[in-house]
Amino acid sequence: MRRLLYIFCIGLLPLVGWSQSVDGQQGLSFKRSFIDYKSPNAGNFGDFKNYNSGFEAGYQRVVGPVEVYVPLRFGVIRLVDEIDRARRTFGELDAQVHYRLIKDKKVNPYVLGGVGAVAEQLKEINLQIPVGAGVDFRIASTSYINLQAEFRLSLADQRNNLQVSLGWKHYFGSTGTPKQPKKSDSPDSDGDGIPDDLDLCPQEPGLKAFAGCPDTDGDGIEDARDDCPSIAGLKIMNGCPDSDGDGISDKDDECPNLAGIAANNGCPGKDRDNDGVIDEADECPDVPGSVMTKGCPDSDGDGIADAKDRCPDKAGTAPTGCPDSDGDGVDDSMDKCPDQPGPASNKGCPELKKEEKEYLRVAMRDVKFQHNKATLLPESFRILDQIVGLMQQYPGYNLKIHGYTDNTGSMSINRILSERRAKACYDYIISKGVGSKRVSYQGFGPANPVADNNTQEGRALNRRVEFEMIVE
Structure with a gap:
């Protein structure tokens, strides 16, 4: 059990x-x-x-x-x-x-x-x-x-x-038998289930969605609005098909299975240079080019047509078409420091830091020589070595060395002495491996004083060597 x-x-x-x-x-x-x-x-x-x-x-x-x-x-x-x-x-x-x-x-x-x-x-x-x-x-x-x-x-x-x-x-809710919809007293002449008084096409069987009117090809567009009522098509084409997807319906397309242009009745346009860009869209219709450059040649393949490319044989970036190795927005052809990013205002080179500029200013008074000679004192070597370091750190910069004296003595002798002292600094810096083409020197004698030559302290300040790092 x-x-x-x-x-x-x-x-x-x-x-x-x-x-x-x-x-x-x-x-x-x-x-x-x-x-x-x-x-x-x-x-x-x-x-x-x-x-x-x-x-x-x-x-x-x-x-x-x-x-x-x-x-x-x-x-x-x-x-x-x-x-x-x-x-x-x-x-x-x-x-x-x-x-x-x-x-x-x-x-x-x-x-x-x-x-x-x-x-x-x-x-x-x-x-x-x-x-x-x-x-x-x-x-x-x-x-x-x-x-x-x-x-x-x-x-x-x-x-x-x-x-x-x-x-x-x-x-919860009604338990009775659902009420049957009341049948209309109006006849249904076409037998589509829609009474004639509600049927916009009472003599043609149709769909409720179109108020009793037909959609023969079943494309969701009623026949009255369908330019191709017997062939299923697209709403955007008023019910007609577009087999090649070129935006021209097949009934108006002379090349319905080949994408073309309206100006050529749906067929592809002529292409004189056979580069795949039709003449109507080809800015260089007689010279083969690429689609990216509107039919014009692009020798380096950087997407910039040769006619607009300052470096047509080297792939680069817009707008010049030249390479920009350091990505600073200054192309290599104009960049004095192509491997170091810097602003365009400094010709693509990095700017000297504030403390580095200050060091060059201090070096002016700290580089010393023997009295009335162009022989560097040993304490000057440390200062010049640091200038050498800056030149190595910034390979895009050049160095200008200017020598000055006070106004004591002969003008010509002072000019010669100032130039020899500038050259002494030049020789030392070159000896440390800095390229000679990057360094220049010049003597100016008592010109451009920075202090009063009537005082001993002023004359001492005017006896100086100035160092200027610039991008040329």
Whole structure:
């Protein structure tokens, strides 16, 4: 017997799972239940004293001819093997399927089956199989009085029972038969399902989307607006096809399978130089070029036509077409420092830092010579070495060395002395590996004084060698 009950329960599960997956009408139920555990187990049916009361709340969902019902009951019961006054509390949760015998009537009878779990005293649980019948009495469009009786077969000893319930059912939404749309009294001459009074083309079968007018080629454009009503086409082409996608419909295209231009009736234009760019779009129609340069030649392939390229044999960047190795925006042909980025205002070379400019200014007074001679004092070598370092750091710069004296003595002798002192600095710097073409020297004698020659301190400041690093 228990094996049969298990098979029955397993057989119900697919039906419950299927019905829950279908979108249907839903509702809630609230009932008073009367439960008898003594009669089915002791055999004294009909003794109403054996019934105990309980309460029930449930959820129902209608799926076609069946209704899935999930009730939760609770209350008290008396068992057959216990004294009359001994009662047990119970809770019960079922999954039931109600099969409607008559649908959508004022009185709706049904039969039921299912499976449930019962907990006694909140701890003793047994499995039960409910079978029975019920009837719904409609009292409003979405409300019913429900009467239901069921016999519950338990897998536990002495737990078979009878239950009778009475209560109220309510559905969300109408439960009646859907109203059929009212048929129009107007005839339908073309038989397309659209009455003549609503049909813009009453003598031609058509589509509802076009108020009864036809779309013969099925391209979504009604025939009245379709320039090619028998051939499916594009809306942008007024319903005509464009096989080559050149924007000219096939009916107006002399080369419908070859993309062309409107000026040539849909056919490709002439191309005198055979470079793939038609003459109408070719800025150099007699010289082969590339599409990127509008048909003009581009020898270095940098995308800049040779006529606009200052470096036609070297790939470069816009706008000049010359390479820019350091990416500073000054092309290499004009960049005095092609490997060091710098601003265009400095001819593409990096600018000297503030402290480097200050060092050159300080060197002017710190480079020393023997009195009235062009021999460098040893303390001057450290200063000149740092100038050599700057020249190596900035290979795009040149160095100008200017020698000066005070106004004491002969003008010509002072000019010679100032030039020899400038050359002494020049020789030292060249000896350290700086290219001679990058360094120049000149003596100016007492010209351009920086202080007052009438004082000893002023004359000392005027005896100097100036160093200027520039980009030429």
